[in-house]
Amino acid sequence: MTSAYAPDISPLRATARRTPASDRAWPLVHCPEAVGEARQVAKEVLAQWRVAEEAADSVLLTVSELVTNAVEHAQPPLNLELSRDPGARRVRIEVSDGGPAATDGDWAASCADSEHGRGLTIIDHLTAAHGDCQEPGHVTHWADVTTAA
Numbered sequence: 168m169t170s171a172y173a174p175d176i177s178p179l180r181a182t183a184r185r186t187p188a189s190d191r192a193w194p195l196v197h198c199p200e201a202v203g204e205a206r207q208v209a210k211e212v213l214a215q216w217r218v219a220e221e222a223a224d225s226v227l228l229t230v231s232e233l234v235t236n237a238v239e240h241a242q243p244p245l246n247l248e249l250s251r252d253p254g255a256r257r258v259r260i261e262v263s264d265g266g267p268a269a270t271d272g273d274w275a276a277s278c279a280d281s282e283h284g285r286g287l288t289i290i291d292h293l294t295a296a297h298g299d300c301q302e303p304g305h306v307t308h309w310a311d312v313t314t315a316a
Contacts, residue, residue: 191250195234197243197264205234205247209260212249218258222314225293226258229310232286233262241306242268256315257295263307 193208195201209230213223230247237245242265250259290297290310297310 192246192248195245195247197238197245199238201238201245202231202234205230205262208247209249213258216251216258218251218314222258222312226260226312229260229290229293229297229312230262232290233260233308233310236286236308237262237264239271240268242266251314257311257313259309259311261307261309263305266301266304266306 191212193205195205206227209227210223213226218226234245234247244263244265246261246263248259248261248263250261251257252259293312294310295313297308299309300307
């Protein structure tokens, strides 16, 4: 993936320069347990970066929503990437997958409409900006969370 990160990223502009010194990426097994693994990885990284608790909570919930969506609605492979731009006071979350699956995962297929479908609304409230980048055989869902006022 040739994703990018910019300090002045806005909802309308999703590509720019990446800050390689602060990037971290992890492959995840495409299964429901990936959500917990991704949260744990993100929690450890946020602690190393000394991200304030309220912002860290927003990042962790956003990671959970994006990874859950990938497990339930997309094909493998599944990857989590975290980066930060201390100058812009934002953490970038990227979850990439193999594109839409032909059918939903077991959880999404087994629950009523009222039990799912709120993930993007939650992400709207938690993030400064979010979107996706589609390439052949590969989709990246990204979100930026502000880490300080």
